[in-house]
Amino acid sequence: MTARAEGNPATVTQQIRRVLVRSIDDITIERVPAPVPGDHELLVRTKVVGVCGSDTHAAAGHHPFIGLPYRPGHEAVGVVAATGRGAGAFAPGDRVIVEPNLYCGTCAQCRSGRYNICRDLKVFGCQTPGAMTDLFTIAADRVHRVPEGMSDVEAALVEPLATPVHAVAKAGDLTGRSVAVLGAGPIGLLTLLAARHAGATRIAVTDPLEGKRKRALRLGADAALPADAPALVAQANAALSGPADVIFDCVAREQSMAQATDLVAKGGHIVVVGVGAAGTTPIRLDLIQDRELRIEGTLMYTDEDYRTAMSLIASGTVDTGEIVTATYALEDAAEAFAASTDPQHVKVLVTVDGP
Ligand SMILES: [Zn+2]
Ligand SMILES: [Zn+2]
Numbered sequence: 001m002t003a004r005a006e007g008n009p010a011t012v013t014q015q016i017r018r019v020l021v022r023s024i025d026d027i028t029i030e031r032v033p034a035p036v037p038g039d040h041e042l043l044v045r046t047k048v049v050g051v052c053g054s055d056t057h058a059a060a061g062h063h064p065f066i067g068l069p070y071r072p073g074h075e076a077v078g079v080v081a082a083t084g085r086g087a088g089a090f091a092p093g094d095r096v097i098v099e100p101n102l103y104c105g106t107c108a109q110c111r112s113g114r115y116n117i118c119r120d121l122k123v124f125g126c127q128t129p130g131a132m133t134d135l136f137t138i139a140a141d142r143v144h145r146v147p148e149g150m151s152d153v154e155a156a157l158v159e160p161l162a163t164p165v166h167a168v169a170k171a172g173d174l175t176g177r178s179v180a181v182l183g184a185g186p187i188g189l190l191t192l193l194a195a196r197h198a199g200a201t202r203i204a205v206t207d208p209l210e211g212k213r214k215r216a217l218r219l220g221a222d223a224a225l226p227a228d229a230p231a232l233v234a235q236a237n238a239a240l241s242g243p244a245d246v247i248f249d250c251v252a253r254e255q256s257m258a259q260a261t262d263l264v265a266k267g268g269h270i271v272v273v274g275v276g277a278a279g280t281t282p283i284r285l286d287l288i289q290d291r292e293l294r295i296e297g298t299l300m301y302t303d304e305d306y307r308t309a310m311s312l313i314a315s316g317t318v319d320t321g322e323i324v325t326a327t328y329a330l331e332d333a334a335e336a337f338a339a340s341t342d343p344q345h346v347k348v349l350v351t352v353d354g355p
Contacts, residue, residue: 018133019333019350022069024059024341027334035137037084042140044096046330046352048156049131050075051340053185054275058126059337064278066126073130073350074100074123077146077155087140096143097155098131099162099306100124116166116300123300132333132350144306147314154313154320156349157190161309161318164191164248166301167273168198171246175199178240180263182227183250184212186347187273189323191248192221197317200246204239206232206259211344219322227251233262244268252276257283266291271298323347 013033020030037043052075058066076098080090090096103110103118110118122128124138146155164187168174179200181188184207192205205216206227213224223239225232237243243265249256252274260270261284270293288295301309312318325345328336330352340348 016134017330018071018129019073019330020069021055021059021072021337023061024056024337027059027337029331029333034135037082037087037137039085040087040140041084041137042080042087042090042096042143043082043084043135043137044076044078044098044131044143045081045135046073046076046078046131046133047095048077048152049073049350049352050156050160051336051348051350052160053187053340054126056337056341057275060341062277063275070126071129071132072125073132073136074098074125075156075159076100076125076131076136077152078131078136081135083140084137090140090143090145095146095152095155097146097158097310098124098138099142099144099303100126100130100159101300101302102128102139102142113302116302132330132352134330134352144310147310150310150314151320153324153349154318157318157320157323157347158306158309158313160186160347161190161194161312162301162306163187163298164194164273165309165312166305167191167248167271167298168194169305170271170296170298171195171198171248171269173199174246176201177245178202178242179204179246179248180236180240180244180260181205181216181221181248181250182256182259183207183274184209184216184224185250185343186323188248188250189216189219189346190318191250191273192216192219193318194312195246195248196220197312202240204236204244206236209343215322215346219319227256227259232259236263246271248273250274252281254281254283257281261287261291261293264291264293266293268293270295272296273298324349327351329353
């Protein structure tokens with residue numbers, strides 16, 4: 001990790017590039033010394049890293065839990081470059097994907113296995129510097145080995161798929177049940193795939209944009225309905241042969257929650273997958289009480305969901321060509337963020353080819 005400067009006996013530390021987000025209009029590359037892995041850590045050379053909805057949300061200053069400036073990159077695939085002491089069975093050259101939830105391991109939630117809602121949860125690449133860089137360090141227990149035969153692009157979709165897998169698991173057994181997915185962005189589309197895999201028989205997806213509805217149909221939705229149609233409830237009931245047993249709200253705004261309450265069957269389940277705006281969002285408490293509705297939040301995932309996502313990708317369940325719509329070089333991270341805010345794009349990736 002060190003190189004000798006010409007004519008200077010002192011060692012100089014290698015510089016790496018790292019994306020710095022100050023705002024959506026100010027995304028630059030900073031040059032910083034290469035990190036050195038500590039005990040139980042790996043030094044990883046990034047290969048591919050996804051731009052997440054939470055990244056563009058944060059860059060716009062709208063994410064309730066990511067402050068600016070920040071250094072993004074939590075959907076990361078890389079190769080181990082060096083290992084710290086006690087970094088387990090990893091060796092240089094191993095291909096890994098990051099599981100970015102950094103948890104304490106000792107709070108009540110962690111001890112019950114729900115470390116995704118650790119009392120002191122931090123997310124790698126959200127509250128700590130991430131992987132949109134040449135090299136990063138991470139605890140060895142926060143990465144998974146990429147299965148043999150899985151491409152880097154496929155591996156980059158494991159993390160984004162793990163969130164829908166966890167959300168779908170929240171809804172219990174979906175076998176034979178009807179589902180509405182509100183929003184056909186990356187999380188909505190991956191929720192569609194995860195719900196289908198979990199046994200849902202009828203799935204309707206809603207979105208205001210026709211291009212996104214068509215993509216949902218290509219990915220196997222039974223119906224794709226305009227989210228802003230006045231007759232949305234009637235259309236959804238027709239498509240699903242009645243109200244939906246489960247709603248996945250991947251939009252999480254006042255309008256989508258109102259629709260969720262109208263679209264769900266009495267006694268049904270609304271899972272809030274999208275990140276809501278900071279502050280209060282009005283909901284129909286009278287209907288929630290009267291119809292015995294259950295509203296449940298869902299955050300990230302745990303190891304089991306991550307492994308399920310990995311096996312879904314490995315089995316070819318996800319058509320990566322429909323999900324990955326653009327790829328940019330690290331130097332063009334600002335363009336990658338701009339593309340990611342364009343609703344015609346689904347998942348935008350950044351590739352890193354070394355400094
Ligand atoms: Zn993400
Ligand atoms: Zn904890």
